[in-house]
Amino acid sequence: MLDIYPVEQRGMAMSVWGMGVMVGPILGPTLGGYLTYYYNWRYVFFVNLPFGIIAVVGLLFLMPRVKQAATGGFDWLGFGVLALGLAALQIMLDRGEELDWFSNPEIVVAAILAGLGFYLFIVHIMTAKDPFIPRAAFRDMNLNAGLITMFSVGMILLASSALLAPYLENLGNYPVATAGLIMAPRGIGTMGAMMVAGRLTNKVDPRVIMLVGYGMLGLSIYMLEGWTPDVSVGYMTTTIIIQGAGLGFVFVPLQVVAFYTLSPALRTQGTGLLSLVRNVGSAIGISITSALLDRQSQVEHSVLAQYITPFARPLQSGGAVSRMLNPASPAGASLLNSLINTQAQIIAYVDDYKLMLLTTVPAVACLLLMRKPPAAVAAPASPAHAVMD
Incomplete structure (x- = not known):
């Protein structure tokens, strides 16, 4: 698309393409929750089949055939x-x-x-x-900064989904389908932001748009830190929409700025690197946040449990509550342990959100390394798309 579309149309083209890249993973939990609740969890593994068939048919009949330029083995x-x-x-x-x-x-x-x-x-x-990825690709500062930024986007994109779904189901006690519906507005925010960013990319410095996007991501993560199991659906929806919009405002201009100074002959390798880094960032983000959640839940449980003794003043106040929470009785100890588990998990989630917030810092710093976009001058086509039938 960078070769086919002129410079002034690339922002909108990348926004339309980016909807499929970003909205798919965002709406996946919603569709998966619906299938799991109303049908069977096994159907989740077949959800890509109809979309895959449509994509293959579209590629076969709609995508122009290209003749590749001669390259090394x-x-x-x-x-x-x-x-x-x-x-x-x-x-x-x-x-x-x-x-x-x-x-x-x-x-x-x-x-x-x-x-x-x-x-x-x-x-x-x-x-x-003649290496698999040319060395010249790593000499481009915009691409290098874009790779770091895309890694951050990948971590936030799927790691937040991996955290929100169990939070809503386990701590909020929402059914699977309802939890999926609560997360759906993030896709709406992403699509809307992508359309706006696509129109603004050629009128406003894309780095400014990305900075606004990261500001929205930071705000949404800060709002997530204030969530409790009884938080209102309206507040959750607002938080999720802001996060989705932030992702959209970062993704679209990033796809354009990363290739501004890259040689057209290296665009194919650069595109592959961005996709690779996004997927690796997502995998690392999910693993780190999941491991941190489990570890911190245990740590915070031990910290909170040390204050629960028969001599604790709140448990000596008498009345129905103190009798119900009596740690000396099996029922009271079980209820206390359940309450401590809930509070420990909430604190562990907050620790995860703080880590996600820290991942945005190097990405925002990379915006300073990106060169200012040049004037809108049509770029020559890359060798891979130089000859079209």
């Missing part, structure tokens, strides 16, 4: 070591929490293979004549 070695590193990293992230991380040999081996794969990939890029 495929770098199988570079591809292989990168695939090794990514596969091992994904296994480590997916199974780390289940296997107690590095206390299990499987996770240790996966970490070693991931480190080895990425090390060999870096060495190969620096030494190979």
Whole structure:
């Protein structure tokens, strides 16, 4: 799309394309919750089938055929070591929490293979004549800053979904379908922001739009820190819409600014890098926030439990409440433990949100490294799209 559309139309083109990239993961929990509640959780795994068929048919009949320019042979070695590193990293992230991380040999081996794969990939890029990803791509400051920013977007995009769904179901006691509906407005906020950002990208400095987006993300995360199990649906909806709009205001101009100074011949590799970094950021974000949530829940439970003794003054006040919460009775101890678990999880969620807020700091700093967009001058087509039927 960067090659087909002129500079003045790229913002709107990227906003339309970005809707599919961003809104899909956002609306996924809503659709998944509906299918799980009214049908069966197994249907969730087939939800991509009809959309995949439509996409394949559209590509076959609507996408123009292109003749690729002659390039060097495929770098199988570079591809292989990168695939090794990514596969091992994904296994480590997916199974780390289940296997107690590095206390299990499987996770240790996966970490070693991931480190080895990425090390060999870096060495190969620096030494190979025609590496899998050209070295010139990493010399572009806009692309490098865009990769860091996209990593942050990936972490917030899916990590927040992975946190919100269990929060609403376990602490808010909402049914699965209702929890999905509560999260749906984030997609509305994202789509609306993308359409606005697409129109403003060529009129306003895209870096300013991204700064506004990160401001909205920071505000939404700050609002999440104030959530309690009895928070109103209206407040939750407002928070989620603001977060979705923030993601939209960051994603669209980022897709444009990251390629402003990149050679047209490297756009294909740059696009692949952005998608890769977004997916890796999502995987790392989900793993870190899930592990931190479990750990902090246990830590906060132990901290709060030390104040629950038969000598605690609130439990000695007499009356029905003190008798119901009597730690000396099995029923009272069970109820107290349930209340402590709830409060410990709330504090753990707040710790996760603070971590997510910190991930936006380096991304905002990267906005200062991005070069100001040049004047709207049509760029030459990249070799991959130079000849079209």
